[in-house]
Amino acid sequence: MPGVQQVEHPVRQHHAATFLEPARTPRHRGAQREEFWVVECHALASLDPRLPVVNPASFPRRVMNLRPALFLLALTALASAAFASREKPVIGLSLDTLKEERWQRDRDTFIAEAQRLGATVIVQSANSDDTRQVRDVESLISRKVDVLVIVPHNGSAMTRAVKSANDAKIPVIAYDRLILNAQIDYYLTFDNVKVGEAQAGYIVPRLPKDRPARIVRIYGAPTDNNAKLFKQGQDNILGPLIKAGKIQVVHEDWALDWKPENAKKIMNAAVTKAGRNLDAVIVSNDGTAGGAIQALQEDGLAGKVLVTGQDADLAACQRILRGTQAMTVYKPLTKLSHLAARIAVEVAKGGKPAATSTLHNGAKDVPSIFEAVIPVDKDNLLSTVVADGFHKAADLK
Ligand code: GAL
DSSP states (O other), X not given: OTTOEEEEEEOSTTOSOSEEOOSOSGGGTTOOOOOOEEEEEEOOTTSOTTSOOOOGGGSOHHHHHTHHHHHHHHHHHHHHHHHHHHHSOEEEEEESOSOSHHHHHHHHHHHHHHHHTTOEEEEEEOTTOHHHHHHHHHHHHHTTOSEEEEOOSSTTTTHHHHHHHXXXXXXXXXXXXXXXXXOOSEEEEEOHHHHHHXXXXXXXXXXXXXXXXXXXXXXXXTTOHHHHHHHHHHHHHHHHHHHTTSEEEEEEEEOGGGOHHHHHHHHHHHHHHHOSOOOEEEESSHHHHHXXXXXXXXXXXXXXXXXXXXXXXXXXXXXXXXXXOOOEEEOOHHHHHHHHHHHHHHHHTTXXXXXXXXXXXXXXXXXXXEEOOEEEOTTTHIIIIITTTSSOGGGGO
């Protein structure tokens, strides 16, 4: 209708394509953005003074008589859109990073299960940048997702993003890592203290008994609450032995952003400071273990010093068979991602699925579920990681 301003804005129905991810990977470059638009006629001059004012009274009578029917139609459309969204919830998945092998697997298995349950997923990855992750969550909120699933880069930095979600009445699930001091609805993860206990518990019986053992400790990212839980688990085992002088920590530090290159620097510094007479390096995950082992290789110590890890990354499993890494902690990721997809869909539909535990995050006792973890070395790698189909035996060679 010439002279009338049209205002367009996206509606809630299917407000994201079936699967949206910044097309960083060739595999997804095909995904196209689909959005639906509603056109509303505004004859009010207030919208754009450049356009002439149109008086609705000039509309033909028969058009005006259609108003009640048009109104009913719009109402029904909105109701069916609301019903459709409950039946086909949209989940906003905000990730810290996709740099590590495990997060790619979490993403893919989560999306597959969510889609199997009739939901659609919008994925954002913040590349370990807090400001960007807050922005990612804000944009998911503005797209009116039905539920948010967040892997925080920094458990404290996401507090204000969760506040925005609370204000928008969008439920929030913390995935794998806890969000601190925030009103979140669920925390779904593995037993992270058990991870640390498994790492230290594996090393202690293998340390020399005839003299104080000399170990290095490389913790995870200080921004990640899990890194503190892993350390707590290790402390539960090592603490009394360190106190008794049976174990000496010759060097320890935190690997910023879980970066392998940061772990390598810490390991180089440890050898420089404490020399080559080392018995073990307790490292919190496989990515950083890879960095530490690189440094040990440079000093001809790889395979002579026990090194721990976590995540059963492919490279780590290969190192375990080659003998340069002693163990890893296998976390059956699909169990966690499928659980999270199921809970996200139920919550999006207004449900209150039961949790098995709680954890206080500084703001509330968060309903939580802690999945079990499995220590793995060369003796049980095939019967765990391979048997589960997490890796193929052929790929471990
Ligand atoms: C932790 C996670 C580990 C490890 C690490 C680095 O929070 O629980 O599995 O991958 O992050 O991303």
